[in-house]
Amino acid sequence: MKVPRSLQIWRLGIVNYSDALKLQEKLVSDRKIHKISDTLLSLQHPPTYTLGKRRTDHNLLISEAELKKLGAELHYTQRGGDITFHGPHQAILYPIISLRDIGLGARNYVEKLESTMIEIASLYGVKACPGQKGETGIWVGDRKIGAIGVRIQYGITSHGLAFNIDPDLNYFKHIVPCGIADKDVTSLRRETGNGIYEAVEKPAPHVTYSKEHQCHQVFHLF
Amino acid sequence: MALRMWASSTANALRISCASKTPAFALSRCFSSGTQLISFPLPIIIFCKLMVLDGLKYASSHEWVKHEGSVATVGITDHAQDHLGEVVFVELPETGASVKQGGGFGVVESVKATSDVNSPISGEVIEVNSKLTQTPGLVNSSPYEEGWLIKVKPSSPSDLESLMDPQAYTKFCEEENAAH
Numbered sequence: 001m002k003v004p005r006s007l008q009i010w011r012l013g014i015v016n017y018s019d020a021l022k023l024q025e026k027l028v029s030d031r032k033i034h035k036i037s038d039t040l041l042s043l044q045h046p047p048t049y050t051l052g053k054r055r056t057d058h059n060l061l062i063s064e065a066e067l068k069k070l071g072a073e074l075h076y077t078q079r080g081g082d083i084t085f086h087g088p089h090q091a092i093l094y095p096i097i098s099l100r101d102i103g104l105g106a107r108n109y110v111e112k113l114e115s116t117m118i119e120i121a122s123l124y125g126v127k128a129c130p131g132q133k134g135e136t137g138i139w140v141g142d143r144k145i146g147a148i149g150v151r152i153q154y155g156i157t158s159h160g161l162a163f164n165i166d167p168d169l170n171y172f173k174h175i176v177p178c179g180i181a182d183k184d185v186t187s188l189r190r191e192t193g194n195g196i197y198e199a200v201e202k203p204a205p206h207v208t209y210s211k212e213h214q215c216h217q218v219f220h221l222f
Numbered sequence: 223m224a225l226r227m228w229a230s231s232t233a234n235a236l237r238i239s240c241a242s243k244t245p246a247f248a249l250s251r252c253f254s255s256g257t258q259l260i261s262f263p264l265p266i267i268i269f270c271k272l273m274v275l276d277g278l279k280y281a282s283s284h285e286w287v288k289h290e291g292s293v294a295t296v297g298i299t300d301h302a303q304d305h306l307g308e309v310v311f312v313e314l315p316e317t318g319a320s321v322k323q324g325g326g327f328g329v330v331e332s333v334k335a336t337s338d339v340n341s342p343i344s345g346e347v348i349e350v351n352s353k354l355t356q357t358p359g360l361v362n363s364s365p366y367e368e369g370w371l372i373k374v375k376p377s378s379p380s381d382l383e384s385l386m387d388p389q390a391y392t393k394f395c396e397e398e399n400a401a402h
Contacts, residue, residue: 005399021321027258052238052331052336053311053313053329053331053336054311054331078329078336079334079335079336080331080332080333080334080335080336081334100283101401102398102401103397103400103401105302105304105305105306105399106305106306106307106333106335106337107304107305107307108305109335110333110334110335111308114232134308134310136333136334137334144225148333148335149332149334149335150334150335150336151335152335152336152338153326153334154338155283155340159263198268221308
């Protein structure tokens with residue numbers, strides 16, 4: 001018998017990476033003791049480079065000093081995945097979900113995150129698909145439009161996905177994104193031309209709308 | 223769905239457990255494209271195509287422990303490796319580290335997700351599987367043998383009592399799979 005589940009969605013706007021990390025740690029602890037239900041954070045970060053558990057900093061092509069001059073921060077994290085960039089107009093979702101409660105494994109969870117991004121892309125007429133084996137994330141041809149990096153503790157997820165609506169793609173030039181050297185990074189803006197005019201002119205509300213859509217999509221998929 | 227039920231009832235029909243060592247058995251192993259008879263030297267219970275070994279104890283977080291006198295070997299189950307996907311990185315503790323029953327001792331990474339691994343028993347780590355640095359995929363290909371994670375000197379024999387036997391673990395996996 002399926003127990004009814006609820007998902008609380010927090011729309012946070014632009015949040016500093018450290019603050020988002022502290023919030024996720026608190027939510028994971030609270031979720032572990034069943035103090036809260038499954039929760040979804042929807043947000044953006046200021047310009048931030050992050051590394052995963054394997055600390056693949058050979059994929060950072062500039063020094064930390066140069067990175068700071070660009071107005072960006074660097075963070076080492078415990079999530080899976082390689083190096084990536086987060087910035088304004090990149091929609092981020094951090095689901096804090098108990099996979100254990102629903103008997104879902106890491107592989108299926110990540111596939112669902114990929115499906116979410118593929119569905120969002122298709123809403124804008126962009127045909128995206130999952131990567132080849134070992135290239136988790138979503139792609140339009142050989143251009144990466146969505147990235148995933150997840151941490152699972154006590155069967156509870158944190159971190160999540162980052163979907164490029166219209167971030168400044170120049171920031172990606174300073175890394176080997178996700179450790180994959182010969183592939184490009186793209187965005188919904190780049191793939192649709194002027195198709196998402198509103199996202200450019202009115203970034204906050206429209207991106208909020210897009211994220212809300214994503215939230216509903218994620219909710220639907222879970 | 224029909225294949226799953228058939229596989230499950232085949233598993234039940236062929237379920238083997240015994241107290242003493244026995245010679246090779248011919249067993250049916252179900253695949254989505256058909257069945258294949260194989261000989262296998264250890265008595266095993268089959269749940270669909272994921273294996274649960276007899277003689278081990280299991281934690282609800284999908285780790286197994288094989289207790290052999292003063293040494294206990296710990297790893298993750300076939301169910302766990304299947305749900306993780308291809309393992310690309312394994313982080314293990316140092317020898318001499320303490321582990322606590324239910325506490326995390328390491329991390330595996332697969333499909334851009336890091337997942338913590340918990341110890342089914344308390345004790346001191348006396349050996350870690352260094353092969354996993356170069357060949358983390360052993361966790362997928364041989365979760366009960368070459369893909370073992372750590373060896374522990376158990377500090378509390380009663381830890382084993384709170385773990386599941388193979389039949390209980392098989393049922394636990396079935397219930398978990400039915401939940402989604």
